[in-house]
Amino acid sequence: MRILIAEDDALLREGLAMLLRSEGFEVLAAVDNADDLLAAFEAADADGAVLDVRMPPTFTNEGLRAALELRARRPGFPVLVLSAYVEDRYASRLLAGGADGIGYLLKERVGNVAEFVDTLRRVIGGATVMDPEVITQLVGRRGFNDPIRTLTPREHEVLGLMAQGLANQDIAEKLFVSETAISKHIGNIFAKLNLSVSDSGHRRVLATLAYLRS
Known part of the structure; x- marks a missing residue:
């Protein structure tokens, strides 16, 4: 390269x-x-x-x-x-x-x-x-009644790793949990943020950033 x-x-x-x-x-x-x-x-x-x-x-x-x-x-x-x-x-x-x-x-x-x-x-x-710090800053600006505040600590971790463009398997390895568990966390995140679960790869990053910036 x-x-x-x-x-x-x-x-x-x-x-x-x-x-x-x-x-x-x-x-x-x-x-x-x-x-x-x-x-x-x-x-x-x-x-x-x-x-x-x-x-x-x-x-x-x-x-x-x-x-x-x-x-x-x-x-x-x-x-x-x-x-x-x-x-x-x-x-x-x-x-x-x-x-x-x-x-x-x-x-x-x-x-x-x-x-x-x-x-x-x-x-x-x-x-x-x-960078995961982008997500941290954007999350910090959301209001207390915002759906993002309903995410669990683990879901926040998964959201930050999603922002780095990592696939489910990579996130699972970093958090030492199963890929099935990560899929469930992502499903919960997208449901809470009203995002399409069909998005994959960098489209998930874009969808997440678009929501946090909105």
């Missing part, structure tokens, strides 16, 4: 490049700003990009705008956006232009190499992966 990296912090940029190369990725370019990322994108046939939300010159949302531009130039182009802290409006903007191949993670997740690499592979494969 051929990857582009855009991160202004030199240490993290080089660390990401070394990590991905060690995992079998081909790093086509590792740059520190959005303009160079877009230039590298035009010059190489990449399979995906990992980029920071905030980059020079203003350190506001250059990375986000670059991600949107990449996907405008090549619809569905996989992007994994990293941020020092979650701002769910960025996640919303990313999802607004189409959901296939979208990832939004806190930078601290990079420290768990296995999970980070797995997330990147899934995003390149077309999955939608949102």
